[in-house]
Amino acid sequence: MRHVGLLLVSHSVRLAEGAAELAREMAPEVAVVCAAGDVDGGLGTSLDRVTDALTALLDGEDAAGVTGVVVLADLGSAVLTVESALELDDELGPRVRLASAPFVEGAVAAATTAQQGADLRTVLDAAQGAADSIGPRPVVEPVETEREESEGPAGTRVEGETVGAAEPLRGDDVVVARVEVRNPLGLHARPAALVAKAAASFGIPVRVQGVDATSVLQLMALGSTAGTILEISARGERANDAVATLAGLVEGGFGEA
Amino acid sequence: MVLDVEWAERWVRRTAESVARAKDELTELDRQIGDGDHGENMDRGFRAVIAKLDEPGAPERTEVGDVLKLVATTLMSKVGGAAGPLYGTAFLRAAKRSARTDVDRAGVVVLLEAALEGVTSRGKAEPGEKTMVDALTPAVEAATAAADGGAEPAEVLAAAADAADAGSRATIPMVATKGRASYLGERSAGHEDPGARSTALILAAARDAALDPAADGAGEEAPR
Structure with missing residues (x-):
């Protein structure tokens, strides 16, 4: 069976590999590849790593089973890096989708859906619907406190x-x-x-x-x-x-x- | 002055020199409201661009867009954080709209508009949010006005560069709502945005490369 592949783009090599480990455990036949860390291997993302990983997944020797790739990215500039890679190579666009999804839940949801042989659109939807798996509200009710709701990011x-x-x-x-x-x-x-x-x-x-x-x-x-x-x-x-x-x-x- | 591929190369070399000179200034600005790596990142990026430009055996570049495309891909690869993808996209969109041997006054406006559109679509930023957009937006407006008034291409660039410089300074009192600086909220006011400053430097280099080609030279100090 041909499967959609996954690319995990993270600032952290270990974060990406950890999420990939989880996803592979649940979807052993799905190609889950990481493009993490900057060019020097430090925290960050690298366009070259992303491009190389996408090319290898889609056109590499092991690419026979991959019909498309769903990408999960962790933080702002990882998203920018993936978008840049897609803009740079017009041929990638039709076969690659960047999910707007929580990194870990999205990876697991996409992988398990891809494992069933779903098409690119369905795998993308699974990733993007993954936030719902966390539930509409926390299982543990928060304890009421007197503190007021923060209006902005914590730093403000x-x-x-x-x-x-x-x-x-x-x-x-x-x-x-x-x-x-x-x-x-x-x-x-x-x-x-x-x-x-x-x-x-x-x-x-x-x-x-x-x-x-x-x-x-x-x-x-x-x-x-x-x-x-x-x-x-x-x-x-x-x-x-x-x-x-x-x-x-x-x-x-x-x-x- | 014809804005051809040689101008584009001079522009890039001058940008590299200017960014290298301003490395500490950019880093200091970024340290105030960001994570303090903008000068280092931009310097590393443009050094890599120059290395690519000087690479022996590279295919001949005949169009302005050829040079800008090289800048785009190199910055995307070598500059970490958000600046690489943002400047990379700006240069890439500009490259796509300048696939010709030289750009006229309208071509300069088109090039700048494409760059602005690239930054805004990638970064989702709008004017007034203390970002590169606050230097690039007035630059496009000033270039448009200058071109409509029949200015020479180099003068259109000069108008854009001056407006970008003023636009960058105008970010000082702004409160950031995008990017790393937005984490500081009100405390981001009082500092010039490093991305707006580097945008102003890039456009100043474009102007200088057009107005003063003779002063171009490896490592030569040009007055600011």
């Missing part, structure tokens, strides 16, 4: 606004310090990960601006940038060390200042 929160529902630290053994953010982008992904890792290593409750300091997402949601004053607190054994360590990270600008 006003300074000092607390997010999350971490219990405030109270008691005589609470250590508190206030430090100023030095690096322009503040607690974006990499620094937030550094803080969270350091906070977790002490095994005691640590807060930054009232949120759990071990949560990368909550730290990022603070939206702090250069000039923001962050209150760091910790309670219990080695609370002094924990606060000093985090304060040092922030004041050091995470090597970016």
